[in-house]
Amino acid sequence: MKRLLATGVLWLLACRPPPAPDQGPAADAGAGSTGGSTGGAAASSCAESERRCAHVFGYAGAATSVNLYGSFTTPPWGTAIPLAQDGGAWSATVPLPWGASVQYKFQVNGAPQWIPDPANPDQVPDGLGGENSQLADVTCATWSCPAGDGGGTGTGGSGGAGDGGTAGLGPFDWRDAIAYFAFTDRFVDGDPSNDGTPVAGVETPEAFQGGDWAGVMQKIDDGYLTQLGVNVLWVSPPTMGPADAWPDDEGHQITGYHGYWPYDFTQTEPHFGTLAELQALVADAHRHGIRVMLDFAMHHVIQSAPIYAQDPSWFWPLANEGVSQCVCGADGGCSWDGEQGTECWFTPYLPAFNYTDSAASDYSVGQAIWWVQQTAADAMRLDAVKQIDSSWLSQLRAQVDAQIHPPGGTPFYLIGETFDGDRTVLAADINPSMLDGQFDFPLRAQIVSNVLARQGSMQDLDGFLATNVGYYGSQAIMGNILGNHDVPRAIQFANDTPDWTDPWALGKERAWTDQPPLPSDAAPFERLGVGFAVLFTLPGMPVVYYGDEIGLNGAGDPDNRHMMVWSGYDAGQTALLAEVQALAAIRAAHPALRRGQRTSLWSSSEVLVYEMSDGSDTLYVAVNRNDAPQTASGLPAATLTDLLSNGQVSGPSVQLPARSAMILTSE
Numbered sequence: 001m002k003r004l005l006a007t008g009v010l011w012l013l014a015c016r017p018p019p020a021p022d023q024g025p026a027a028d029a030g031a032g033s034t035g036g037s038t039g040g041a042a043a044s045s046c047a048e049s050e051r052r053c054a055h056v057f058g059y060a061g062a063a064t065s066v067n068l069y070g071s072f073t074t075p076p077w078g079t080a081i082p083l084a085q086d087g088g089a090w091s092a093t094v095p096l097p098w099g100a101s102v103q104y105k106f107q108v109n110g111a112p113q114w115i116p117d118p119a120n121p122d123q124v125p126d127g128l129g130g131e132n133s134q135l136a137d138v139t140c141a142t143w144s145c146p147a148g149d150g151g152g153t154g155t156g157g158s159g160g161a162g163d164g165g166t167a168g169l170g171p172f173d174w175r176d177a178i179a180y181f182a183f184t185d186r187f188v189d190g191d192p193s194n195d196g197t198p199v200a201g202v203e204t205p206e207a208f209q210g211g212d213w214a215g216v217m218q219k220i221d222d223g224y225l226t227q228l229g230v231n232v233l234w235v236s237p238p239t240m241g242p243a244d245a246w247p248d249d250e251g252h253q254i255t256g257y258h259g260y261w262p263y264d265f266t267q268t269e270p271h272f273g274t275l276a277e278l279q280a281l282v283a284d285a286h287r288h289g290i291r292v293m294l295d296f297a298m299h300h301v302i303q304s305a306p307i308y309a310q311d312p313s314w315f316w317p318l319a320n321e322g323v324s325q326c327v328c329g330a331d332g333g334c335s336w337d338g339e340q341g342t343e344c345w346f347t348p349y350l351p352a353f354n355y356t357d358s359a360a361s362d363y364s365v366g367q368a369i370w371w372v373q374q375t376a377a378d379a380m381r382l383d384a385v386k387q388i389d390s391s392w393l394s395q396l397r398a399q400v401d402a403q404i405h406p407p408g409g410t411p412f413y414l415i416g417e418t419f420d421g422d423r424t425v426l427a428a429d430i431n432p433s434m435l436d437g438q439f440d441f442p443l444r445a446q447i448v449s450n451v452l453a454r455q456g457s458m459q460d461l462d463g464f465l466a467t468n469v470g471y472y473g474s475q476a477i478m479g480n481i482l483g484n485h486d487v488p489r490a491i492q493f494a495n496d497t498p499d500w501t502d503p504w505a506l507g508k509e510r511a512w513t514d515q516p517p518l519p520s521d522a523a524p525f526e527r528l529g530v531g532f533a534v535l536f537t538l539p540g541m542p543v544v545y546y547g548d549e550i551g552l553n554g555a556g557d558p559d560n561r562h563m564m565v566w567s568g569y570d571a572g573q574t575a576l577l578a579e580v581q582a583l584a585a586i587r588a589a590h591p592a593l594r595r596g597q598r599t600s601l602w603s604s605s606e607v608l609v610y611e612m613s614d615g616s617d618t619l620y621v622a623v624n625r626n627d628a629p630q631t632a633s634g635l636p637a638a639t640l641t642d643l644l645s646n647g648q649v650s651g652p653s654v655q656l657p658a659r660s661a662m663i664l665t666s667e
Contacts, residue, residue: 046145051098053140058119059083059090063108066090070104071226072097076289077588080107096138097169100287103132103223112646127227128578169286172231172410174436174477175594177541178584179232179293180225183485184272185257186561187546188215196271199245199255205512205558206245206254213273213281220284228549229584232541233285234293234381236260238278238371240267242302246349250512258485258561259295260383261302261350265367275374282375291378293413294371298364298392299384300350307363308351314360315351316343328387342389355389365395372404378412385416385429385438393434411436415479415541419486421445421504423471430476439479440540443468447482448503451531451625452493455501457605458625461534465610469539469598478540482531482548485561489547489554492516494527499555507556518553518570523627525551525572526659529579530623533644533661536583537593537612537621549580579644586643586663592617602634607656609634619643620664624656632656640664 059066066083072094073079083090083106096102103124105114116123116133123131189195189210198207216235219225225233241256242263248254259269268275282292301308301315308315320326323333326344334344345352355361368380385393397414405412416438418426426438443464450461472478483490488507492499499516500507510516519525528551535542546552547564550573554560569577587593596614603609606626612619620640622632635651642649642662649655649664656662 048098050145051143052095053098053138053143054093055096055135055138056091056093057083057104059106059108059117060088060119061108063090065109067107068092068094068104069107069114070102071289072100072102076226076231077229077585095144096135097287098139098143100138101134101136101221102138103134103226105132124223127224128581132223169289169291172291174411174413174541175539177232177477178229178587179234179479179541179543180228180230181234181484181543181545182216182219183211183546183561184213184216184236184259185209185211187211187564188218190214190216190218191273194271194273202245202253202255205561206248206252206257208255208257208271209563211563212271213277217281217284220288220290225290226288228544228581229588231289232291232293232379234543235295237262237295237297238268238272239297240264240269242304246302249347250508252512256302260297262297263302263305265307279375282377286376292375293379293381294375294377295381295383296368296371297383298353298368299387300346300352303349303351311360314354314357314363316345316354318345318348318351336387341387344387353388355392361392361395365392365399368396369399369403372412378410380414382414382416382435385435386418386420386425390429390434393429397434413477415439423468427472430472432475437472437477437479437541439481439484439543443478444481445503447531447534448490448493449501451534451623452490452527453498453501453503454625458608459603459605462600462603462608462610465538465598466600479543480535480538480540481543481545482535483545485545486557487560488556489552489560490531491519491524491528491551491553492555494524494531495519496521496523507560510555511557511559515555515559516553519551519572522572522575523659525576527625529576530625530659530661532580532583533621533623533663536587537619537663538598539595542587544580550577582644590617590619592619602632604630606630607632618665621661622654622656622664623661624659627658629658630656635664636666638666640666
């Protein structure tokens with residue numbers, strides 16, 4: 001993080017200017033176009049969501065080579081499209097999705113820093129102090145359609161953005177996913193009109209802060225998520241929560257701002273927006289090449305929910321398992337584990353569904369399917385799967401396969417949340433009939449302990465990875481995390497003196513008093529960067545909890561749920577954000593990091609070195625957690641390029657600066 005983070009940090013793309021007003025409709029997608037030509041599409045043409053407009057990207061400057069990078073490739077920004085030279089000009093024709101708004105830059109003469117298109121005045125901030133070129137609302141007079149649909153082209157058509165389809169999305173392998181958890185209420189207040197009236201008696205940390213789907217769309221449209229390499233957006237549960245307040249475990253009054261207390265499964269949370277706005281968010285994300293993962297809380301409802309009054313037999317009784325109150329946890333009367341774990345209530349006002357009752361299971365699974373069908377979401381994050389009867393997961397998967405997953409198309413991805421360090425517990429629900437993966441809490445615990453908090457040794461991490469990669473089966477795609485909304489912020493473990501050394505600490509004892517401040521020196525941000533370097537160079541889906549990319553501070557819930565900060569970053573935060581962006585770009589450009597096999601090369605108490613290779617692509621990862629420079633060995637005896645700094649080193653041993661990582665290639 002002390003070095004220049006060059007490769008893949010600045011994003012690039014190019015386009016031609018729109019035709020002059022007297023030229024009529026262009027034959028390709030013009031920059032900044034807002035609609036197509038007049039007239040109806042041919043009867044045999046395909047739907048707008050399937051149309052592609054052939055756009056010619058051009059570069060007229062002197063060059064020996066020109067590459068195009070953009071938000072429209074698979075993976076976004078990770079695939080170079082070379083331009084061909086004709087005389088003194090360079091060009092490439094690229095099919096763009098109808099109605100999409102895309103961003104791009106050029107790489108000229110192989111330079112590590114990409115540039116916006118000099119001929120396109122439509123530019124948007126790239127999040128790093130520069131600009132991306134933009135084509136907004138792509139349409140065209142003549143478009144192409146998928147082969148075999150009965151009509152290869154159509155003419156005319158109005159339309160553009162807002163068709164509600166999947167413009168911008170192509171085939172997708174979930175191994176290529178990089179996800180971002182936008183905690184809706186704490187992300188961006190894009191529409192103050194839905195903020196509502198504050199609930200009396202609720203302190204600010206537990207009250208609605210105003211974040212909404214309009215705010216999430218703002219960050220999609222301004223390119224923030226794209227610059228971060230995100231192609232999967234995870235949003236909090238959309239279902240309506242209670243309008244009043246309830247006590248939390250510490251006796252503070254809390255609203256349902258988090259989304260995990262369902263009141264009405266058929267309505268959206270009004271503080272977040274309407275169903276139409278959620279549909280617009282999904283369509284907008286799709287136009288930017290981002291898939292959407294909806295969060296679904298299926299374990300319980302709030303006690304005041306109409307469904308609980310209507311069908312109380314669908315829920316386990318609170319007086320259950322021989323105790324007057326079967327609340328989950330040592331102090332609640334029932335265990336989190338085993339049979340009690342599937343019957344206990346999280347609090348005395350959150351009735352737990354009894355999914356051994358087929359009517360209850362049918363209802364809940366039906367609601368999950370309904371949300372997907374209404375929104376065109378691409379995946380679901382399922383809350384607290386260890387606490388429900390596993391038959392619910394099997395039923396959901398069967399319904400997804402029957403009603404949602406298009407034959408031969410991109411699979412619908414189901415990931416579970418099981419806060420447990422026992423890998424056998426996580427693995428029990430991962431199979432083709434249930435989940436595609438779970439959030440890898442055991443991996444998080446190991447990285448937080450060994451890298452961020454500097455407990456144990458890097459040899460411990462090496463040994464864990466040797467057994468963890470592939471533990472859940474060859475088809476599993478795990479969610480790799482450093483933090484989430486239930487644990488202290490990742491930066492707190494990376495402080496010079498860690499606020500917590502136990503990676504399973506919840507941090508609630510400092511959630512209301514003695515809250516940890518933002519670190520004042522660069523070292524914690526550098527350590528967090530090293531943690532992200534490990535996370536982004538392993539198989540699975542890296543998942544960034546909002547704000548961790550800038551080292552947002554906080555103890556346990558609710559201190560780990562501050563409103564997102566969008567400006568005023570110090571040097572440590574700025575460098576960390578740049579490193580996460582660079583790591584995402586490197587991952588997108590190298591299939592070895594997404595699909596390769598890991599081979600341990602060398603480790604010491606402070607340093608870990610491993611190889612990632614898929615046969616045709618090989619990278620070497622070296623990380624140093626120590627506060628002093630360290631030697632990393634076991635590398636090839638060759639000249640190696642560090643993709644993070646664009647510098648060169650010579651193997652088989654290299655010097656790693658303090659609190660740093662290198663991602664090396666011998667090409």
